[in-house]
Amino acid sequence: MSRSIDLAVIPGDGIGPEVVAEGLKVLTAVLPQDVKLETTEYDFGARRYHATGETLTDADLEQLKRHDAILLGAIGDPSVPSGVLERGFLLKLRFAFDHHVNLRPSKLLPGVATPLAGDPKIDFIVVREGTEGPYTGNGGTIRKGTEHEVATEVSVNTAYGVERVVRDAFARAQARPRKKLTLVHKNNVLAFAGHLWTDVFHRVAQEYPEVTTEYIHVDAATIYLVTQPERFDVIVTDNLFGDIITDLAAAVSGGIGIAASGNINPSRAYPSMFEPVHGSAPDIAGQGKADPTATVLSVALLLRHLGYEAEAGRIEDAVSADLAERATLPARSTSEIGDALRVRVAAG
């Protein structure tokens, strides 16, 4: 394990800078003395787009590539047309760095409010494919703006792309106590892609005899996420289905205010990127109202990815302890929550 971390930091728009500051605070506090942390800040997002028209250039990618990992706050602002920063920055980065494992854990921690009734047990991870499916930008428009317009979107799925993410998910399922993996797709309708996913899934399953497998259609999966979330341990799914079900999963397990994610390239050929699932929330930006917990948990995923398992665990324990007490505390500011977590990981 390298005893230095060279981190690219992208605070971004809205509440991004505020939550990233707390993430770095906790990261600094948790790292052993001998680990040298170096951070380089990058000014991507709406400000840069308005100033230069650029979202993410080849030169930017060259620079980012040199780092060990990337921590991102949030990108997006109402002043920028919908889609420009999403496709020009977020998706461009995922594709350029081949972030094919989009990892999104969902765990309902004690003390955390859920919109679900009763006392649901929620503890699963979603492995969302990150570089294929309907996200490739394939498709087009003819006769735009006329009554004869036709617009297509092409979902592209390759054996190569599906197999590597399915393998990653099986390995993660194998490493968890319950060892259960659910494939979520819509193979009764999307038969071409569905056949490929199902076929690869069953083939790789042969190599993991200890892992229990099941298949669920994406529409039914949304039902189970609210009626039987305890059913899930590890889910593997396509890029778009993963986008949809992870927002729902975040909602039922405490909200996107605490949902973390990693855009991972397991080969380490490129740096992986870690970010909260929430957006830039411009309505509360700059007011110290944002919850930095999702960013702090993303830092834990980042540390685990770089091999700092114990430190990742300490952050997660600190967050659990903090969340368990929250309901009893008066409302705290972004930096007060960050400070509380910093103190806990330093003591832990």
Add this chain to the structure above:
Amino acid sequence: MSRSIDLAVIPGDGIGPEVVAEGLKVLTAVLPQDVKLETTEYDFGARRYHATGETLTDADLEQLKRHDAILLGAIGDPSVPSGVLERGFLLKLRFAFDHHVNLRPSKLLPGVATPLAGDPKIDFIVVREGTEGPYTGNGGTIRKGTEHEVATEVSVNTAYGVERVVRDAFARAQARPRKKLTLVHKNNVLAFAGHLWTDVFHRVAQEYPEVTTEYIHVDAATIYLVTQPERFDVIVTDNLFGDIITDLAAAVSGGIGIAASGNINPSRAYPSMFEPVHGSAPDIAGQGKADPTATVLSVALLLRHLGYEAEAGRIEDAVSADLAERATLPARSTSEIGDALRVRVAAG
């Protein structure tokens, strides 16, 4: 309004025949004496597929076409490979009869259990496009079964197809007290189709100045469906997004056991088809355990479509009254629930 109804009845597989029998029982009871109801039963589904290899032939379509409407129980059985009956029957029928308005109401009625905490107010309808999007079967596979397989799915969206369903949704929103219409899509990523949907939506909105409009990404929509379902009045969306969010909507508003749907061709050029959202549930088939409520509510949608508004309302009132009492009653069989509803509509 025609004073006769010539109905095609497709009991189908699993619990289909049981729930359809109750639907017809209630239909017969609610119709005024002078309305002549004629029913013709069709034996589609797994049995026929196994016997003949056929799912839905051109000759079948010719026969079905002559009816005023179609009532379907459920199609699907584990003995048939996934997708065969879905695509060969259900989707084939939707496409052949141009069922472009897939109507799915969600209303949480008093006495009905919801997986959501608190006391959520849920009363909205989803207008799901039914003949385009990723459901067209466009796409393909090359190098099948090899490590170089590539599978594509093409979402096809036309101005013609989008505009007609968006218009239908605006008209429905205009007719409801709240007059609010939400477009659900993913236009920040699926930019070709997203642009078409958004553009048409804004254009048609000009003609409905009284209707409040909003746009929500599909991932965020799943969050709101569990955290703020009262936000929605009418939702219009694409075929696949509609498939996903209506299962979730059914789950939060009492479960798919009571969710009804209509596959509607508003032009009446072809008969529309009405069916419960649930499937054939082979595990409980033939035991009198199935809840016929979703089918009975589908009969109400069918009657409303044919112009029998008062009768549709009477069925809905009967269902509301029955559901309000259910928690206090011992469990009832399929036909006991049907009998109770029959008695209520006859008295109503």
